[in-house]
Amino acid sequence: DAKTTQPPSMDCAEGRAANLPCNHSTISGNEYVYWYRQIHSQGPQYIIHGLKNNETNEMASLIITEDRKSSTLILPHATLRDTAVYYCIVRVATYGGSQGNLIFGKGTKLSVKP
């Protein structure tokens, strides 16, 4: 699986949009970009994933550049409860065999401040 690079930490004001960048310059054509977050003392939580088109769900938006070498996770109106470590992971979208696990990097610690 391709490696990702994320800033170690970011701050965001409550109510503002949080934009979390991720570089994945060695991503392969069949690899998806996944975002998970881990709130303190909890297991990681799925946020969103995409291949090449921008994606939006009730939690966030995912913007993937045309060359797919980087992406941005957008939390449109950050709240204090969005304070967490956010992980960007690239991998093929299969759930079996030796490709079944997720490989976590260090992530970005997002602090949402009042």
Next chain:
Amino acid sequence: SAVISQKPSRDICQRGTSLTIQCQVDSQVTMMFWYRQQPGQSLTLIATANQGSEATYESGFVIDKFPISRPNLTFSTLTVSNMSPEDSSIYLCSVAVLNYGYTFGSGTRLTVV
């Protein structure tokens, strides 16, 4: 998506003893995964547990230290054997569900004294 119940949520254990962590899923899943998260660190995969076969361990993890059982498609256990303070970590189980991605348990916070 799948709902995972992981037990115990936390424990404090004496060095040299063993602890078995249970992971129960509310639906049948082919693959279950066990991760370790050391203090202040990211998640590291310990092993992949398939029903009906031996678990597959990642580099640096061995079956004698982390034996895994997978008796059916909804349940797995991870044992941390002959514990030392270096084993103090959060241990998490995870499952992969087609079209839903990966779901994680809430973790077991282990402290070895």
